[in-house]
Amino acid sequence: MISERVKRVQESGTMRMKELAGQKKAEGKNIISFTVGEPDFDTPKHIVEAAKKALDDGKTRYLDAPGLPELREAVANMEKNDNNVPCDKSNVLITPTKQAIFETILATINEGEEVIMPDPAWVTYEPCVQLAGGKAVPVVTTDEHEFRILPEKVAELITDKTKMILLNSPSNPCGAVSTHEDIKGLADLAKDHDLLVLSDEVYEKIIFDGMKHHSIAAEPGMFDRTITISGFSKTYAMTGWRLGWLVAPKPIFKGINKIQQHSITHAVSFAQYGGLAALTGPKEPVKMMVKEFEERRDLIMKLIKEIPSLHCDKPKGAFYIFPRFDQKMPSEELALLLMDKAEVALTGGSSFGSAGEQHLRISYATNKKNIQEGMGRLKRTLEKI
Ligand SMILES: Cc1ncc(COP(=O)(O)O)c(C=O)c1O
Structure with a gap:
């Protein structure tokens, strides 16, 4: 009953571990979860109030x-200014x-066209390319270079079928941040080979x-070939609002807008008023959350x-941190073992691509007490494996 297109796609590894952690919790287990990529903060008050007001004001139509x-104007201002x-x-x-x-x-992406993307990478990129009929071409990133996407590695993978380079900085699952040099090198490649980014x-x-x-x-000459x-x-702790944006040059924007018109029509009306308050309102809550994330990272x-x-x-x-482990077993197996023996939920690195094998992804979007307790449990259990 299922299309060949959908059969090609795997289930999300992060969702699988999150669901398993949920089941164990329901069975009464005291699981500490490092699985989800979701800030544990509440959405800042002024954003919630703006959405509530939009509802009260009847901003509930198409x-x-x-x-x-x-x-759209506020996003354009942010992208220009920041x-x-x-x-x-x-x-x-x-x-x-x-x-x-x-x-x-x-x-x-047309049938058979190639998209160069990092490996390890966020779980959803490859399925999107597969559903479009394209082919994901992994560019392996390693801890030797802080998991950054190196232009020279990308250059080796470009063929006459390459249509796009997909970048993600800061990255999930590795927390990697591209340097300006990396970005300039990648931009040169895109221009030299007439690629989208x-x-x-x-x-x-x-x-x-x-x-x-x-x-x-x-970067010079990049706007017309980049979709940002x-x-x-993540920034405003608004995961459930389902709200984001893209910035694209006009011809690509028109193509994308057709899909928007024929699929979700538009993002939720009153949520967009919350988004407006997020971009135009006080920035202190974001500063506070980023400071807290940095302390947790440390x-x-x-x-x-x-x-x-x-x-x-x-x-x-x-x-996220993405540590390599010494234990001689597949990362999925170690993740399941740790769930069972340490009651700590995290994600096996292979969920993010074959280059993620021998690694674990630990999300530290949880409070310091959980981090302290969870890492203590990992230490005690890993010593015995
Ligand atoms: C790298 C990356 N891109 C995009 C998204 C999607 O974000 P949203 O939940 O706002 O759709 C995520 C969510 O985890 C992510 O990690």
């Missing part, structure tokens, strides 16, 4: 597919972040150690040093 004009992306509101389409990635790939910047504000986020669309994607989920790095079989350098962004 909008145009690309979204609320004021919000990231130097030379856009205006006509380039901005409001849609859930994941949907933005799916729509972009569906609108640009999809740049997933959803963790752009969760960046530490004074690092600066660089949008590839800001970002959203509210705490988890201190604790991991006490576990001899786990190895990991300090990631510079997002809220």
